[in-house]
Amino acid sequence: MAPGSARGGCLLAAALFVAAAGNASAEPLALLADRVITANQDRALVNAAVVVDGDTITFVGSRDEVPSDTPRLDLGDATLMPGMIDAHAHPVTIGPDYQVAHLSNSSATKTLGAAVYLQDLLKAGWTGMRIAGDADVFYGPVDLKRAIDGGTILGPHLAVAAHWISITGGGGDVNFMSPEQRLIADGLVVDGVDEIRKAVREEIKYGSDWIKVLATGAYMSVGDSPKNVSFSPEEFDALMAEARRQGVPVMAHAHATAGIKQAVRGGARSVEHGTFLDDEAIDLLVEHGTWLIPTIYIGDYYYEEGTLREDERNNYYFEHEKPIWMDWLNKAYRKGVKIGVGLDFGQGDPPEAYAEEFRMLLDVGMSHMEAIQAGTRVNAEMLGWDDRGTLAVGKNADVIAVPGNPLQDIGALKQTVLVMIGGKIIKSPNTAEPPEGMLLR
Numbered sequence: 001m002a003p004g005s006a007r008g009g010c011l012l013a014a015a016l017f018v019a020a021a022g023n024a025s026a027e028p029l030a031l032l033a034d035r036v037i038t039a040n041q042d043r044a045l046v047n048a049a050v051v052v053d054g055d056t057i058t059f060v061g062s063r064d065e066v067p068s069d070t071p072r073l074d075l076g077d078a079t080l081m082p083g084m085i086d087a088h089a090h091p092v093t094i095g096p097d098y099q100v101a102h103l104s105n106s107s108a109t110k111t112l113g114a115a116v117y118l119q120d121l122l123k124a125g126w127t128g129m130r131i132a133g134d135a136d137v138f139y140g141p142v143d144l145k146r147a148i149d150g151g152t153i154l155g156p157h158l159a160v161a162a163h164w165i166s167i168t169g170g171g172g173d174v175n176f177m178s179p180e181q182r183l184i185a186d187g188l189v190v191d192g193v194d195e196i197r198k199a200v201r202e203e204i205k206y207g208s209d210w211i212k213v214l215a216t217g218a219y220m221s222v223g224d225s226p227k228n229v230s231f232s233p234e235e236f237d238a239l240m241a242e243a244r245r246q247g248v249p250v251m252a253h254a255h256a257t258a259g260i261k262q263a264v265r266g267g268a269r270s271v272e273h274g275t276f277l278d279d280e281a282i283d284l285l286v287e288h289g290t291w292l293i294p295t296i297y298i299g300d301y302y303y304e305e306g307t308l309r310e311d312e313r314n315n316y317y318f319e320h321e322k323p324i325w326m327d328w329l330n331k332a333y334r335k336g337v338k339i340g341v342g343l344d345f346g347q348g349d350p351p352e353a354y355a356e357e358f359r360m361l362l363d364v365g366m367s368h369m370e371a372i373q374a375g376t377r378v379n380a381e382m383l384g385w386d387d388r389g390t391l392a393v394g395k396n397a398d399v400i401a402v403p404g405n406p407l408q409d410i411g412a413l414k415q416t417v418l419v420m421i422g423g424k425i426i427k428s429p430n431t432a433e434p435p436e437g438m439l440l441r
């Protein structure tokens with residue numbers, strides 16, 4: 001249907017009809033809003049426009065420069081910005097008691113649930129995620145990525161580590177059952193240089209883009225300590241060497257100070273959590289250009305919810321360790337550590353809560369604009385996604401709009417009025433029907 005022949009001359013309806021069919025718009029579409037945050041400039045553009053043609057952004061600038069015959073969608077008092085990216089996601093892991101849920105749900109059940117959950121997150125404005133390993137014996141995260149990339153289902157762009165690699169008795173092991181129970185743990189449990197090397201090779205063989213290693217114990221697993229360093233130097237070096245040899249980046253979960261330093265010195269591309277920082281650890285992060293994904297909000301969330309198996313430990317963390325950590329994070333921020341947005345949430349955690357991590361970064365000391373950049377441009381750079389993370393000519397059309405002005409009220413990021421991924425409209429004021437490829441609840 002050509003827009004010129006649309007019934008009633010409604011150009012917008014014609015453009016959205018094409019988009020709503022699940023394909024990228026067949027002709028340019030101008031998105032107009034009172035503000036545009038490009039994420040590579042320090043100020044928002046006002047009365048601006050983003051023009052999308054197919055799956056690509058072809059114009060960002062003044063709405064006055066958009067040709068008058070371009071179909072348009074005027075969102076009024078809203079802010080256009082790049083789709084948000086979560087650098088630390090666990091969509092296949094069913095939280096909060098995930099170690100038991102792992103034992104009682106099949107890989108297929110967990111993965112099908114994750115497909116629907118990822119679409120809920122997409123509607124909430126999250127157009128990209130890095131899966132930081134999942135509690136799945138098989139390769140559910142990789143299957144999801146293939147289904148999305150292949151066009152079988154719609155979903156956020158994924159970068160995937162299939163499993164978290166752990167030592168026996170570490171954060172990826174099940175440490176609360178009797179010795180005669182020979183369980184398959186939620187993590188990939190390995191010991192010794194040979195097993196570690198084989199684990200890295202298998203992760204890559206079966207489709208992981210990232211290697212996720214638990215360099216220290218964890219908070220949410222049972223029976224290990226976040227203050228313990230997990231791997232011997234020889235084991236950790238073997239993991240890093242094998243990943244480097246194959247050109248696959250490593251994300252290192254690390255709370256203990258010595259574990260953070262081991263990860264950075266070993267060449268991890270990102271450190272996850274980084275709870276017990278010190279001056280030397282911060283200097284190392286800066287020197288090596290390592291990203292830090294602190295995943296702050298999840299501790300607050302479970303402090304409120306009180307549903308963790310290890311609630312007592314999380315409560316202690318929240319009341320005694322978090323205040324100290326926030327001072328260290330502020331120091332890291334001021335010294336120039338690259339800090340990204342990651343949630344650490346699992347399947348079932350509320351999608352609207354994800355944007356709370358931006359508020360945490362304000363508490364770290366970031367401006368509203370810097371926090372938004374952390375969850376868009378900074379994360380895209382870490383992921384090596386050159387075509388995403390900002391609104392600029394030639395970039396992939398992953399565009400969202402939130403109501404009002406998130407530079408004044410960061411809570412605006414909890415709602416979306418428009419979600420577009422790769423030029424496909426997932427949600428807009430004018431589309432009632434979900435596009436093709438969306439699953440129904």
Ligand SMILES: [Zn+2]
Nearest residue numbers: 088090132344
């Ligand atoms: Zn995690």
